[in-house]
Amino acid sequence: MLNNNLRTLCVILHYGSENLTNECIKSLINNKFTNIDVVVSDNDPSQSYKLPDNLVANIDIIKTGGNVGFAKGNNIGVNNFLRDVHDSILILSNDTILTKNSLNLLKKTLFSKNNIGVVGPCIPYYDNPDKIWSCGGKINFLKLNINGSDKTDDLPYETDYLPGAAFLCRSDIWRKIGGFNEDYFLAYEEAEFSLEIKKRGLKVIVDPRCIVLHHVGMSKVRSSKYFYNEIRNRITFSKYIYGTKIGLTYSIIITLLYSLKAPYLKSIKQRFLLWIKAIHDELKRTKVTSKVLNLIEDEFKD
Numbered sequence: 001m002l003n004n005n006l007r008t009l010c011v012i013l014h015y016g017s018e019n020l021t022n023e024c025i026k027s028l029i030n031n032k033f034t035n036i037d038v039v040v041s042d043n044d045p046s047q048s049y050k051l052p053d054n055l056v057a058n059i060d061i062i063k064t065g066g067n068v069g070f071a072k073g074n075n076i077g078v079n080n081f082l083r084d085v086h087d088s089i090l091i092l093s094n095d096t097i098l099t100k101n102s103l104n105l106l107k108k109t110l111f112s113k114n115n116i117g118v119v120g121p122c123i124p125y126y127d128n129p130d131k132i133w134s135c136g137g138k139i140n141f142l143k144l145n146i147n148g149s150d151k152t153d154d155l156p157y158e159t160d161y162l163p164g165a166a167f168l169c170r171s172d173i174w175r176k177i178g179g180f181n182e183d184y185f186l187a188y189e190e191a192e193f194s195l196e197i198k199k200r201g202l203k204v205i206v207d208p209r210c211i212v213l214h215h216v217g218m219s220k221v222r223s224s225k226y227f228y229n230e231i232r233n234r235i236t237f238s239k240y241i242y243g244t245k246i247g248l249t250y251s252i253i254i255t256l257l258y259s260l261k262a263p264y265l266k267s268i269k270q271r272f273l274l275w276i277k278a279i280h281d282e283l284k285r286t287k288v289t290s291k292v293l294n295l296i297e298d299e300f301k302d
Contacts, residue, residue, distance in 0.1 A: 002111035006087035007035045008103075009171070011077035013070065014094045015043045020215060021094040022055055028092075029057055033103045037086070041077030043067055045290070067290040070164060071180035071189040078179060086171045087111075093165045095215035097126060102210040106168040109156055109207045117202030118169035118194065120162035121210035122152065133214050136206040137161045139191055141241060144234040144254050146191045156207040161194035166212040173197060181240075185288040188233040192240055224274060224300035225293040227265055231255045231278035232288050252279060274300055 010028065014021045021040065028038065038059045042049040045067050051059060062080055064073050078089055088110060090103065102121055110119045122135040134148025136159025148163055164180075167190075177196045180189040194204045238251035259275035260268060277296070286292065 002108060003087060004035070007037055007085050008033070008088045008090055008107065008168070009078065009082055009086040010036055010038045010090040010092060011074055011081075012038065012040050012092045012094055013043050013073050013077070014040050014049050015067065015073075016094070018049060018052075021049065022052060024092060024094050024096055024098075025051075025055060025057060025059065027096075027098040028103070031098055031101065031103045033107075036090075036103075037081065039077045039081050041073050043069075043073035069182065069185040069288070069290070070187070071184050072182045074164075075179040075182065078174065082171060082174070088168055089171050089174050090168045091164060091166065092212075093214075095126075096123075096166050097213040097215075098166075099211040099213065102212055103168075105207060105210045109205065109210075110168050110170065113203075115201070115203055116170075116205050117173045117197035117200065118162060118167055119156070119205045119207055119210075120159075120167040121212040122206065122208040123148075123163065123165060123212050123214045126213040126215045129211075129213060133216050134163045134165070135159075135208055136204075137163055137191070139195075142254075143258075144238050144241075144251060145258075146188060153208055156205050156209075158203055159206045160204070161191040162204060162206070164190035165214055169197070173200065173202065176200065181236075183236050183287075184233055185229055185290075185293070186233075187230070188237050192237065195240075223297060224265065224270070225297040227259075227262065227271065228274050228278050228296045228300075229288060229293060231259065231275055232282060234258070235278070235282050248282070255279075270300055 040061045043064045047063050064076050106119055123133045125131050125133050132150040135151050136149045138149050139146050139160040181192050234255050235251040239247035259271045262271055265271050
């Protein structure tokens with residue numbers, strides 16, 4: 001049950017626009033939620049984020065060392081600042097804006113029942129708030145893909161997974177799981193995290209009464225490195241679901257079919273060569289890093 005003496009740890013993953021990060025922080029302050037400790041995990045390659053003078057807030061900043069990926073960047077923030085006084089962890093991408101009272105609603109829902117492990121908001125597009133980007137997410141276990149759901153309802157409901165752009169989870173569950181799986185560089189880590197919560201007999205919930213707006217364009221760029229990253233993600237996810245050997249074999253087939261029909265990158269040849277590169281690197285156990293992705297971008301120009 002909700003204990004008003006305990007606090008929430010919020011980690012905002014900074015990457016790219018400092019203005020977006022500052023706007024995200026302002027929206028958090030405007031929620032007037034007092035029992036919260038905020039950390040900005042600076043995951044931008046420049047490692048130069050500073051709070052502006054006009055933003056009066058007691059906020060910690062931790063440097064990740066560069067772009068270490070979504071999973072590791074968040075883990076660094078949480079694991080360095082999580083204390084016994086924290087009963088919950090709020091994960092926010094810096095391109096999100098919390099609307100009025102959304103954090104209070106999230107926390108009330110999270111602790112309304114003992115069998116809820118994580119709760120997320122309904123996330124409309126910032127530029128078009130009437131259009132839903134995600135109200136929870138769907139997992140297609142056969143195709144090894146994940147997508148945001150546009151389902152809406154009046155009351156909280158269960159979902160397959162919660163996008164990492166915004167969610168609130170119990171801190172004891174985070175500790176048991178160990179945070180995000182850092183084998184993922186960007187995306188799919190939130191899907192595995194949600195499944196880990198369900199493995200422990202807890203529910204993954206969307207509360208559509210909570211609204212967090214999302215500057216989707218900041219995380220929807222499609223290029224060679226994102227295509228390569230998606231292939232590697234599906235392989236990792238398949239191995240998690242089906243086991244290492246079966247998962248690897250199955251994902252090779254599924255990602256080959258995907259590479260031939262993917263809706264972005266114009267050249268089928270380019271997609272096929274990227275698929276070969278991804279399989280080769282997976283077999284060599286080459287970890288996906290920002291350096292690897294930048295080399296992919298240079299080698300496979302669209």
